[in-house]
Amino acid sequence: MPVIIGFEGSANKIGIGIVRDGEVLSNPRRTYVTPPGQGFLPSDTARHHRSCVLAVLQEALHEAGLKPQDIDAVAFTKGPGMGAPLVTVAIVARTVAQLWGKPLLGVNHCVGHIEMGRLVTGAQNPTVLYVSGGNTQVIAYSEHRYRIFGETIDIAVGNCLDRFARVLKISNDPSPGYNIEQMAKKGQKLVELPYTVKGMDVSFSGILSHIEEVAHKMLSAGECTPEDLCFSLQETLFAMLVEITERAMAHTGSQEALIVGGVGCNERLQQMMEIMCQERGAKLFATDERFCIDNGAMIAQAGWEMFRSGQITSLEDSWITQRYRTDEVEVTWRD
Incomplete structure (x- = not known):
């Protein structure tokens, strides 16, 4: 039963979730909120993510009652999304994977939403x-x-x-x-x-x-x-x-x-x-x-499906793709 940690940060939410065999063990997130009348800019959003990503990571591990050695792989949002926030979170995920000696999984954000929806609702x-x-x-x-x-x-x-x-x-x-x-x-x-x-x-x-x-x-x-x-x-x-x-x-x-x-x-x-x-x-x-708004568990769940079907992302391939189409992903875990 692989345990996957997922990092999400493609827009104004930073979320880290841990999933084991269809069970969400933890799923904390923080939202960057701007004043009324304003949107969120990529650079400011990335700064927000950098300021709280380590706190969210500690919270996710603590809530799940797990240590780094209990994690089997590290999943992160590869795209689509805003460039600066995506890069920020990808760098953290890449660093964590290397520090912990775990394989990486680059997840398509849209596929993450679909897999989370299928898991939570049981839709076939x-x-x-x-x-x-x-x-x-x-x-x-x-x-x-x-x-x-x-x-x-x-x-x-x-x-x-x-x-x-x-x-x-x-x-x-x-x-x-x-x-x-x-x-x-x-x-x-x-x-x-x-x-x-x-x-x-x-x-x-x-x-x-x-x-x-x-x-x-x-x-x-x-x-x-x-x-x-x-x-x-x-x-x-x-x-x-x-x-x-x-x-x-x-x-x-x-x-x-x-x-x-x-x-x-x-x-x-x-x-x-x-x-x-x-x-x-x-x-x-x-x-x-809890699950339809961007969160880390959806990335972990899609990563779990990828990991089970033998998909791994090499370090050289672990960059982000801002325009990453849903239909570009080979869905190896479904018949």
């Missing part, structure tokens, strides 16, 4: 909707690859929500998306927004620039409230995501849908997906914020 072969601050993809497994059926052609859905939160100066604590979700629950009026689905792909940048433009005009004219705008944006974005997921499920004949990634904790998105699945006689799987 789902069509995956992967939605986060940096990624938006509809994925299904076929012949040793996670195939991308559709994706965003510009910005990710989480990025669209985050940037709208900046327009309204909504707090980034605990996350802009969570605060938009709470405000949306109070929205009464649906403001019409562009709806952009192109075949299996979606586009969010036009919707964002439209809502940025009308927001201040409509608010100052008293035509709608900030809550109405949050509600309208969520309803429009999520309807687009449900549409392309349903189309992929029809194409693959799938009876399972799995939502992963940070936006996946949104209860309204889960509700809309649930309705679509019920109408198709399919089953929806989703996780809560």
